[in-house]
Each structure stands twice: as structure tokens, then as C-alpha cells.
Amino acid sequence: MNTRITRTLQELGNGLYAWVQGDGSWGWSNSGLVVGEDGQTLVVDTLFTGALTQDMLDAYAKAEPAAAKIDVLVNTHSNGDHTFGNHLVGDARIIASEATREEMEERPAGFFKAASANPAAYGVFGEFLHEYMGKTFDFSDIEHVAPTEVFKGSRTLHVGGRRVELTELGPAHTRGDIIVYLPDSKVCYTGDLVFHGGHPIMWAGPVGNWIAACDHILGLDVDVIVPGHGAVSDKSAVQGLRDYFTHILAETKACYDAGLDWEAAAFEVGYANFDSWLDRERVVANVATIYRDLSGGKVNPAQEDVLRQMLRYSKGANCPHDAPCGCGKAH
Numbered sequence: 195m196n197t198r199i200t201r202t203l204q205e206l207g208n209g210l211y212a213w214v215q216g217d218g219s220w221g222w223s224n225s226g227l228v229v230g231e232d233g234q235t236l237v238v239d240t241l242f243t244g245a246l247t248q249d250m251l252d253a254y255a256k257a258e259p260a261a262a263k264i265d266v267l268v269n270t271h272s273n274g275d276h277t278f279g280n281h282l283v284g285d286a287r288i289i290a291s292e293a294t295r296e297e298m299e300e301r302p303a304g305f306f307k308a309a310s311a312n313p314a315a316y317g318v319f320g321e322f323l324h325e326y327m328g329k330t331f332d333f334s335d336i337e338h339v340a341p342t343e344v345f346k347g348s349r350t351l352h353v354g355g356r357r358v359e360l361t362e363l364g365p366a367h368t369r370g371d372i373i374v375y376l377p378d379s380k381v382c383y384t385g386d387l388v389f390h391g392g393h394p395i396m397w398a399g400p401v402g403n404w405i406a407a408c409d410h411i412l413g414l415d416v417d418v419i420v421p422g423h424g425a426v427s428d429k430s431a432v433q434g435l436r437d438y439f440t441h442i443l444a445e446t447k448a449c450y451d452a453g454l455d456w457e458a459a460a461f462e463v464g465y466a467n468f469d470s471w472l473d474r475e476r477v478v479a480n481v482a483t484i485y486r487d488l489s490g491g492k493v494n495p496a497q498e499d500v501l502r503q504m505l506r507y508s509k510g511a512n513c514p515h516d517a518p519c520g521c522g523k524a525h
């Protein structure tokens with residue numbers, strides 16, 4: 195594990211906390227804690243490994259003794275960096291969207307454990323996992339624990355008398371993204387509907403849904419945004435992300451209209467003001483999903499191809515073909 199990463203418990207006031215991990219790059223996700231007046235507790239998301247999750251839960255309990263017992267866990271979406279520590283919340287109720295539970299069943303923790311232990315046997319997925327996550331995280335202590343309660347649309351919880359509003363705004367990052375909103379404190383835990391300081395990755399889309407999700411969050415009475423990855427912020431992080439998607443959509447559409455295939459487009463789109471954002475290889479996945487949207491599903495890039503091109507992209511390739519392809523670009 196990369197011990198140079200800074201993990202910080204940030205007090206937001208009014209019994210609310212954020213656990214922020216490093217710069218928010220691959221696998222370094224955030225979590226949240228809500229404490230009600232009667233000591234009831236709600237946690238937003240677990241982390242990528244058992245050890246990381248336990249450290250976080252210990253920090254929560256140190257800051258708020260009531261958090262030694264977690265009453266409710268909300269999973270904002272299915273990805274392992276938000277769910278692989280679910281086994282550490284005791285007998286807490288675990289709440290997520292129905293689509294999130296389905297996704298968790300499709301690719302459970304055991305699959306990651308096996309693939310990270312033997313990446314060569316898992317083809318391009320194994321390579322992807324090893325390159326971006328397996329080198330950094332030790333998956334030997336992860337477990338699959340599914341949500342115990344699911345919903346569609348929206349659901350309101352009461353945690354020690356506090357109103358906690360869950361709203362499903364996916365499919366966007368994944369098929370079942372939800373946000374967790376505390377109207378009494380004007381705080382929103384967005385899960386991976388907001389990446390702050392890094393490129394978002396659109397596994398599911400459509401892009402129009404993600405832009406609409408940004409608009410929904412921008413329309414809330416909210417002062418503090420706790421993103422799924424990156425530093426705690428305010429609505430400016432959401433507006434920045436919305437600008438990113440409208441920019442990438444316009445760039446991708448120009449390539450689509452010019453007749454480029456999706457792989458060529460992925461290497462063609464420019465970032466404009468987003469050049470400093472982390473994990474730029476994710477643009478490959480975003481372009482692939484936008485091509486699917488623009489073509490009405492006729493172009494449907496296989497995940498294997500998306501992962502392969504992301505790997506090539508982050509290793510510095512300038513075009514989607516293996517040399518010599520005659521495209522005239524450096525390889």
C-alpha cells in the first residue's frame with residue numbers, strides 16, 4: 195500500500211465528517227460520517243480494502259465515540275473503492291440503489307481478489323487492474339457484502355432525527371449512482387458523480403444523464419460538496435465537472451461528425467482547461483461512451499477494447515494502432 199498518501203478526517207461541523215484520501219486518483223476514494231443527536235450514525239461508503247476501511251472507522255470512532263457502532267451504511271454506487279469494506283460495519287443496515295446491488299453481484303469482491311492475485315490469467319482486465327490499482331492496493335482482505343435494502347428513485351432516512359435524502363441520479367458514472375444530501379447542514383456527499391481534480395470516468399452514461407446530475411446538484415441548497423474523489427469543495431467543483439462534460443461532448447461530436455472511429459477520436463479530443471486534471475486516460479472511456487450515445491447504440495465499444503486503449507494512452511501512445519500503422523504520428 196502506498197503509505198505516502200495522506201488520509202484526512204475533515205470535520206464539517208454539525209456532526210458531519212469527510213474522510214479524504216490523497217489526491218483522489220484511481221482507488222483513492224472518500225467517505226462520510228453523519229452523527230444524529232441521539233448518537234445514531236450513518237456512514238457514506240466504505241473503501242477499497244479492509245485495512246483502509248478499518249483505519250477510517252477507527253478515526254471516526256475516535257472523533258465521535260458513537261461511531262464505534264455504525265447504524266446505517268449507504269453505498270453511493272457499486273465500485274469496489276466504495277464497497278469493498280462493507281464487511282466491517284457490523285450489523286448496520288446497508289442501503290443502495292437497486293441497480294447498484296445488481297452491479298455488485300455481477301462483479302463481486304472475490305473476482306477482484308482473484309484477478310489481482312493472478313492478473314495474467316485475466317487478460318486485459320487483469321492488466322488494467324494491476325497497472326492502476328493492484329500495484330498500490332492489497333485486495334487480500336476484501337469481501338463481498340451486498341446492500342440489505344435497495345430503492346429506486348429517492349428515499350428519505352432519519353438518522354437520530356436528522357433528515358438524510360438519498361436521490362438516484364444515475365446511470366452516469368455507474369448504473370446506480372446516488373447522492374446523499376443533508377438539508378439541515380447544506381452538505382452533499384456526491385459519490386463519484388463528482389470527481390474533483392481528476393478526470394471523471396463514465397462507465398455507464400449516457401453523458402446527458404451526468405450533465406443532468408450536475409444540474410440537479412447545482413440546484414440544491416448546498417454549501418459543501420464532498421466528492422467521491424478529491425478535495426472537499428463547493429458547487430464550483432460541480433460546475434467544473436459540468437464544463438468538462440460539455441467540452442468533451444463537443445470535441446467528441448466533432449470527431450464523430452467527421453467520420454472518425456471511436457478509438458481514433460479518443461486520441462484526438464483536446465482537454466482545453468482540464469489539462470492539469472489527473473488520470474487523463476479516462477478520456478478514452480468517456481469518448482467510447484459518448485460514441486455509443488451519439489450513435490444510438492450502433493457503436494458499442496467492448497469494455498476490453500476501452501481498457502486496452504486506456505492502458506496504451508497512459509503509456510504515451512499517440513494513436514490507437516500498434517506501430518507501424520502509417521498514421522504519421524509518433525508511436
Ligand SMILES: [Zn+2]
Nearest residue numbers: 223275386422
Ligand atoms: Zn470511486
